[in-house]
Amino acid sequence: MLSAENITVDFxxxxxLDRVDFAARAGEVTAIVGPNGSGKTTLLKAIxxxxxxxxxxWFDGRDIRDMKAAELATRRAVLPQSGxxxxxxxxxxxVRLGLTNGCATADPAQLADLPRQALxxxxxxxxxxxxxxxxxxxxxxxxxxxxxxxxxxxxVLDGAARWLFLDEPVSALDIGxxxxxxxxxxxxxxxxxxxxxxxxxxxxxxxxxxxxSLLDRGAVKSVGSPREVFTDxxxxxxxxxxxxxxxxxxQGGPWLLPQAAMHVAGTL
Amino acid sequence: MTDAASVNxxxxxxxxxxxxxxxxxxxxxxxxxxxxxxxxxLVSLGWGAASDIDVIAALLAKLGMGSxxxxxxxxxxxxxxxxxxxxxxxxxALAVSGAVMQGLFRNPLADPGxxxxxxxxGLGAVSAIVLGGLLPLGVQAFAGPYxxxxxxxxxxxxxxxxxxxxxTSGGRTSVATMLLAGIALGALTGAITGFIVxxxxxxxxxxxxxxxxxxxxxxxxxxxxxxxxxxxxTLLTAPFLSRALDALALGExxxxxxxxxxxxxxxxxxxSVAASVGAAVAITGGIGFVGIVVPHLLRLLQGPVHRMLLPxxxxxxxxxxxVADMISRTVAAxxxxxxxxxxxxxxxxxxxxxxxxxxxxxxx
Numbered sequence: 001m002l003s004a005e006n007i008t009v010d011f012x013x014x015x016x017l018d019r020v021d022f023a024a025r026a027g028e029v030t031a032i033v034g035p036n037g038s039g040k041t042t043l044l045k046a047i048x049x050x051x052x053x054x055x056x057x058w059f060d061g062r063d064i065r066d067m068k069a070a071e072l073a074t075r076r077a078v079l080p081q082s083g084x085x086x087x088x089x090x091x092x093x094x095v096r097l098g099l100t101n102g103c104a105t106a107d108p109a110q111l112a113d114l115p116r117q118a119l120x121x122x123x124x125x126x127x128x129x130x131x132x133x134x135x136x137x138x139x140x141x142x143x144x145x146x147x148x149x150x151x152x153x154x155x156v157l158d159g160a161a162r163w164l165f166l167d168e169p170v171s172a173l174d175i176g177x178x179x180x181x182x183x184x185x186x187x188x189x190x191x192x193x194x195x196x197x198x199x200x201x202x203x204x205x206x207x208x209x210x211x212x213s214l215l216d217r218g219a220v221k222s223v224g225s226p227r228e229v230f231t232d233x234x235x236x237x238x239x240x241x242x243x244x245x246x247x248x249x250x251q252g253g254p255w256l257l258p259q260a261a262m263h264v265a266g267t268l
Numbered sequence: 269m270t271d272a273a274s275v276n277x278x279x280x281x282x283x284x285x286x287x288x289x290x291x292x293x294x295x296x297x298x299x300x301x302x303x304x305x306x307x308x309x310l311v312s313l314g315w316g317a318a319s320d321i322d323v324i325a326a327l328l329a330k331l332g333m334g335s336x337x338x339x340x341x342x343x344x345x346x347x348x349x350x351x352x353x354x355x356x357x358x359x360x361a362l363a364v365s366g367a368v369m370q371g372l373f374r375n376p377l378a379d380p381g382x383x384x385x386x387x388x389x390g391l392g393a394v395s396a397i398v399l400g401g402l403l404p405l406g407v408q409a410f411a412g413p414y415x416x417x418x419x420x421x422x423x424x425x426x427x428x429x430x431x432x433x434x435x436t437s438g439g440r441t442s443v444a445t446m447l448l449a450g451i452a453l454g455a456l457t458g459a460i461t462g463f464i465v466x467x468x469x470x471x472x473x474x475x476x477x478x479x480x481x482x483x484x485x486x487x488x489x490x491x492x493x494x495x496x497x498x499x500x501x502t503l504l505t506a507p508f509l510s511r512a513l514d515a516l517a518l519g520e521x522x523x524x525x526x527x528x529x530x531x532x533x534x535x536x537x538x539x540s541v542a543a544s545v546g547a548a549v550a551i552t553g554g555i556g557f558v559g560i561v562v563p564h565l566l567r568l569l570q571g572p573v574h575r576m577l578l579p580x581x582x583x584x585x586x587x588x589x590x591v592a593d594m595i596s597r598t599v600a601a602x603x604x605x606x607x608x609x610x611x612x613x614x615x616x617x618x619x620x621x622x623x624x625x626x627x628x629x630x631x632x
Contacts, residue, residue, distance in 0.1 A: 045521075048525065049524075050521050050524060050525070068529070069524055069527050069528060069529050069530075070527040070528075070529070071527075072525075072527065073525065073526055073527025074527070076525075077525065078521075078522075078525040080519070080521060080522060080525075083518055083519055083522060084519070085517055085518060086374035086375065086376075086516075086517040086518075086572075087376070087517050087567060087572030088567065088571070088572060089517065089571065089572055089573075090288040090289075090290065090571065091288055092287070092288030092289055093288065093289070093290070093571060093572075093573055094518075097514055097515055097518065097526060098526070100526055100527050128287050128288030128289070129287050129288040130288075151526065
């Protein structure tokens with residue numbers, strides 16, 4: 001169980017998050033959505049402890065301020081939005097950085113093979129010897145995902161769920177790989193782990209998320225299942241556009257068709 | 269038949285592939301460098317003065333086996349040995365400090381000289397040379413040969429502390445602020461150094477000039493005993509930073525997510541580099557470019573993973589400095605060129621080459 005209370009973050013005089021509450025359960029994919037600048041990434045950074053914030057984040061009942069970086073690294077892994085790599089690492093060398101104490105696999109032979117398994121999982125088998133700098137943006141993002149998955153390879157460790165934090169994990173990916181990555185997230189949750197993902201694509205969110213927090217201008221506008229949160233009324237107000245939610249087969253969740261921008265001169 | 273034979277032969281013709289894992293290659297390079305360093309150390313002892321046979325005889329004589337002439341014993345044990353050990357230690361210290369700094373700044377062009385550590389150490393040493401005479405005679409007698417090394421070490425340390433205070437706020441260090449503050453501090457310490465040099469006498473100026481160009485010729489057991497242990501200690505600290513430096517290549521937040529105590533690791537890295545460079549500058553003066561050239565070459569050959577990079581940088585740094593020292597003894601014989609001139613002549617163009625090849629690093 002992950003919960004955050006009264007998260008408040010100021011950048012200078014600007015209040016980016018204002019007393020936000022957030023909760024996520026193990027076994028579920030929880031999405032954070034909202035328009036640009038609504039504070040999604042900031043909220044994720046506050047929850048992972050990367051950003052200092054007013055308020056408290058509880059990780060299985062413990063205040064994360066009481067947990068050391070090394071201990072946190074065994075409990076959760078974080079995929080940042082974008083990451084440039086300073087030196088010419090090969091794909092395998094980079095993925096291996098995920099081999100932290102958190103990997104908790106007794107068998108050394110298996111441990112040595114895990115990086116390759118992680119790469120295969122994200123569809124990059126055979127990429128081991130390539131240089132990270134030479135890859136496309138989408139490939140690079142999946143290499144980083146392999147590293148992150150390796151860090152918390154078993155979704156449950158010693159009876160406690162481990163957490164996967166994803167900041168816009170599909171932003172650089174083609175539609176096929178978007179589905180692959182979201183399926184990996186869902187599988188991780190179904191195996192007992194917890195997933196929190198900042199998402200832009202509302203339809204993908206509708207397909208894969210169990211719970212959604214909708215942010216707008218630094219505050220939570222709505223919390224619940226995609227069906228509860230993704231209503232014409234909520235989304236039109238937050239995103240400033242006219243849209244209509246629909247329910248196509250076979251998933252049965254809301255499905256969105258953007259109609260028109262509302263606040264741009266000349267479009268209405 | 270011919271086709272089948274050539275197909276079968278092809279895999280043997282291709283060098284062993286690393287499949288993304290270059291650690292085996294790193295270990296091979298390490299073995300080669302260790303062997304090479306051993307040979308260079310031995311040759312360096314006898315270079316220009318005694319044959320290698322005499323050197324081995326003198327080494328054995330010291331261990332109580334066989335005998336050697338008193339002249340050889342003096343040359344090899346009292347002059348050459350401290351010079352060789354100093355050269356090897358300083359080379360290793362400069363190369364490893366360079367690699368650590370580059371990892372810390374996530375930039376292959378970072379160097380201890382860049383953040384003002386060398387400039388601060390230089391100010392300390394110059395102050396000791398010019399102003400040491402103003403100290404009470406008792407203090408002068410007590411400090412003796414330790415005065416310049418100690419002052420250089422203090423200067424390097426102090427400038428790092430000031431730099432750290434400026435660049436760190438709320439427990440976080442900004443690399444950009446640190447680099448810019450380093451440039452400003454370097455300019456300031458340089459100006460003070462210039463002022464002190466302006467006040468120096470002619471004799472002091474001569475000492476200053478030779479010290480400033482960098483030389484291992486003045487190495488003695490006494491100087492080595494003062495600064496050597498600090499260098500060795502920091503060389504032994506470096507391997508513990510390997511994993512943290514690797515993680516830092518992905519950015520500070522990622523390093524934190526991977527479980528690295530980044531702030532603590534930065535403190536250790538900065539302090540060990542300051543101590544090691546301060547000590548090295550004290551014995552030998554300014555020797556540039558080893559800290560940039562060595563790590564860069566090794567990254568090209570075996571990749572950037574620090575577990576292999578740091579020890580191999582120590583070995584290659586030692587080799588390069590010893591070879592540069594031998595060149596400096598030979599090119600203008602019987603006079604000796606300061607070793608800093610050799611390293612700058614070789615390293616300057618190399619630095620420019622990296623610069624032109626990696627414009628993206630500077631602009632990105």
